[in-house]
Amino acid sequence: MAKKQVNELDAFFGVRVPRLGVMTAGSLSRGLEVKLDPQTELEDLAVGRYVVVRGRKRRFFCMVTDIGLENTNNQITLIPPDIQSNYYLADVYQGTTAFGTLHIAPMLIINEDGSIDPVRTIPPHFQEVWTATEKDINDVFGDEDETHFNIGSPLELQDTQINVDLVRLTERSVGVFGKSGTGKSYLTRVLLAGIIARGTAVNLVFDMHNDYGWEVFNEEGQRDKGLKQLFPDRVSIFTLDDESSRRRGVRPDFVVRLSYSDIEPEDLAALRQTMDISDTMLDAAYTLRRRWGKSWIQQLLTADVDLIEELLASTTINGAALSALMRRLERFQRFGFLQPQATDDSVSAILNAIDQGTSVILEFGRYGNALEAYILVANYLTRRIRGRYVERIESSLGDEAKQPPQLMITIEEAHKFLDPQIARQTIFGTIARELRKYKVTLLVVDQRPSAIDEEVMSQVGTRVTALLDNERDITAVLMGVSGAQGLREVLARLDTRQQAIVLGHAVPMPVVIKTRAYDEAFYAAMGAPLKGKKLKDAAKKGSKSLYGDENFEGYD
């Protein structure tokens, strides 16, 4: 008698969707326990996969959050059977006396008509648990259409798509998190491509490492295309460092210049940590600004001893603070993009592009290595652009036609802008907290989400997170997400690359994806028309709110 493998059948018939086991215990808040059938191979399972509990009338769509070993008699752990020399014992014991368990978190309910609802109850005892099928997934995530964009596939169903709702994505702030090298920049590029392709928002990208505009080299050393190459008419590359851009073969549409006279003390406030600027130095800056007006920086940098003495005598400014402030400001002189004359060109050029629906990618060139330059410029431009947005939206008196387009601003190293110490004072903190009133939202890319202000984090509507291994970062990303405990295990066990959890506003439920490959097929899809069938239907279904609605006030 030959030992027969259940897998042989699969090899013959093709992989069928097997029953995994039955639900035995649990609760809505803690999740459900599943006793696995003997034939379910533990080794083929993984946290983050989807399973469906088939209740009497509805399907409960769940995510595997833990996998365990149990037994019906603890004695077996003391005297384990010798299964190595007796395969019959192995086949009998495994799945009966000693069995596998799953812990699953119910995510939502699929009704008989395919519509979805949030979970407010759980199925009764001993219902069957199955691996989710392509149909289950499609019922939940809908088809790709005018507003839904494929960003990857579930781990176990690589031919199925997970589509995010780009309207919902762009109407709140978005976070892309993950350790270094996990694919944040690639993921961000996929999201930006989707937003540009579907036109749900116009983007302004502060591109610290020249990752987004033109070609980049991937880990294998091959060139991958930038967004300008995919969407030549809908993307403009602006640069702070013309020389660097040209060296990389980019022909920038605009070279950005900023004026000293437009730098405000608020811009320095954002640099407090980065440049080690103390409160007294900041106070000094505000005093100088009041006294000398817009030329305060230049006057200070060119001041002679008499002027300084006169200043110290006539104000409360402290001498040590003043000279420390001067030393900090002197560092700005290395930045070739800063110039003495007043200029408003760059802000206007960006706004013009945005008005025409053209996304702007601002390359930092070599200045990307100077964090203070990055923060200074991002603050400077964003403050002005948002100022114009606020003016225009307020004067439009609610007339959509007079309003500028929805704008999404991408920043990297976001915790440097949104640190709890400065988040209240910087423009980015303001944008993150004010919801979508002024049609400006953020896309923050960061590897240390725990360093981002909690209140700001709670307003990040959609979070896309690749592997994180620091406990505090994991906690920060999952803050306010129901069933987060289960997701922790999943999050800490993602692959080191090209896998992510998407949760929040733009998806009906948290979902683990293998990120869509950014390759030739992707480029081709960006140019091709949508193949979607029931576009309208899917749009309606997908936009159904599960995570909040018009009154979304952030995560709890």
Add this chain to the structure above:
Amino acid sequence: MTDNWKSPIGHVLRASTAGFSAGTRVSHIQAPQFGMIVRAQPSIDERDVVYGLLYDIHIDDDPLVRQLVLADAVSEETIHDQRHHRMVPLEMSVLAIGYRQGDWIRQALPPRPPLSLDPVYLCTPDEIREIASRFDFFKLVLGASQVPSEQLLAASLLIAVGHLPEEEQYDYLVAAGREAARLISSDLGRLDYLLRLISSYMIG
């Protein structure tokens, strides 16, 4: 296997709903075997056909045997004669595991026992397959106090599995083992003993 299920292997001596004993001539010892599935067939249809597992075969003594045992030398002829003509039958004990109810065999204790002198047959391959297809009788076997349960269940399963197509045999024994594990996982010593009895047949 031969067609040895066609004629009775004995007749009911004593019976209860829990089981029965059947007797036959000692010379018929070739047919029965520990672990076999047998059937007591009533002579009239109104009564239940009772199925059971043969768990004991024994031969009682009688005064003549006692004398012969003490004798110095007993001729072959005497022994043969004694076996053929002795007045004490070979006795087989059967544990009831089911009864026929219409078209199918119910795996539960019969409502009434068979009566004395009802003929007892070995089950046909079809009956064996039908009984083996369900595991409800495990509980009766493993729960019976008067029988060597693990030995009996293992022997019955190994006899039954011989009537299945070869490619189904291993899976069948695994399924049976799992059912046993479900029933007696509280007593791992017994379970392990049972599984080793079954596997010794496959693995040696």
